[in-house]
Amino acid sequence: MPLAPDPTPWAFPHHSTWDPDDDLVALGADLEAGTLLTAYGLGLFPMPVTLEREELGWFSPVERGVLPLAGMKVSRSLRRAARTFEIRVDTAFDEVVAGCGSPDRPDGWITPDFARAYGRLHRLGWAHSVEAWRDGRLAGGLYGVCIGGLFAGESMFHRERDASKVALLGLVDLLADEHAERRVLDVQWQTPHLATLGVVRRSRAEYLEQLAVALRLPPPAGLGMDD
The missing domain is CATH 3.40.630.70 (Leucyl/phenylalanyl-tRNA-protein transferase, C-terminal domain)
Structure with missing residues (x-):
């Protein structure tokens, strides 16, 4: 069975607050195992994005x-x-x-x-x-x-x-x-x-x-x- 990682200290925004026209729904947090598993369970996945600087983006595609x-x-x-x-x-x-x-x-x-x-x-x-x-x-x-x-x-x-x-x-x-x-x-x-x-x-x-x-x-x- 998989091993449980340490829980994430980050709180992702609830899906009711996500922009209905934007695939990108959050910025920041980290790539620790607990954060990743929490995000996937919420329907999110990470990719780097460059705005004013490179940041960690969390995506939930509209489609x-x-x-x-x-x-x-x-x-x-x-x-x-x-x-x-x-x-x-x-x-x-x-x-x-x-x-x-x-x-x-x-x-x-x-x-x-x-x-x-x-x-x-x-x-x-x-x-x-x-x-x-x-x-x-x-x-x-x-x-x-x-x-x-x-x-x-x-x-x-x-x-x-x-x-x-x-x-x-x-x-x-x-x-x-x-x-x-x-x-x-x-x-x-x-x-x-x-x-x-x-x-x-x-x-x-x-x-x-x-x-x-x-x-x-x-x-x-x-x-x-x-x-």
């Missing part, structure tokens, strides 16, 4: 990107590609985060502080990587935070074609248990690429309602959290 577990679009070519990879869980977490945070990637936001913070969450049992391996090499993967029936996907990367999509397919398979219809696979925003994989938009109110249900579910056994 949230969610992948229904029964709705992932798997092409024949992706299904064929999946057979050429091996899916592993939590065998290379730090390497996956480093791949997602590569300085070569455009619009990168995973700073060393973020990498360390999610590494701490991983060692406490709350953050996980799903990895696509080929011939003994890490070809791609994703990482995110799992709380009950919520998997909050943070980022994904690939070194070989289709590897990140295969890792996402592997995650969907891991989450597809008897609670699948009520689990939430959160991907933050719907991008054109994610839309081709079945990601849909949910209003903030819909997402928070689904989140409240998901948080009451047991974690998925496939992530090694069923003890």
Whole structure:
């Protein structure tokens, strides 16, 4: 079972006070494990933002990107590609985060502080990587935070074609248990690429309602959290 971190000293604003037209709802706080878990439980996630200076921003998109577990679009070519990879869980977490945070990637936001913070969450049992391996090499993967029936996907990367999509397919398979219809696979925003994989938009109110249900579910056994 995951280890409970120290509680956060910060208080996030209630969702009734959030700007209905702005994805950014708060600034400040820290990246300690207790703060992160509190935020995810409230429907928030962190990213650095630059206003007058760089600050820690907390986001709850007005239109949230969610992948229904029964709705992932798997092409024949992706299904064929999946057979050429091996899916592993939590065998290379730090390497996956480093791949997602590569300085070569455009619009990168995973700073060393973020990498360390999610590494701490991983060692406490709350953050996980799903990895696509080929011939003994890490070809791609994703990482995110799992709380009950919520998997909050943070980022994904690939070194070989289709590897990140295969890792996402592997995650969907891991989450597809008897609670699948009520689990939430959160991907933050719907991008054109994610839309081709079945990601849909949910209003903030819909997402928070689904989140409240998901948080009451047991974690998925496939992530090694069923003890």
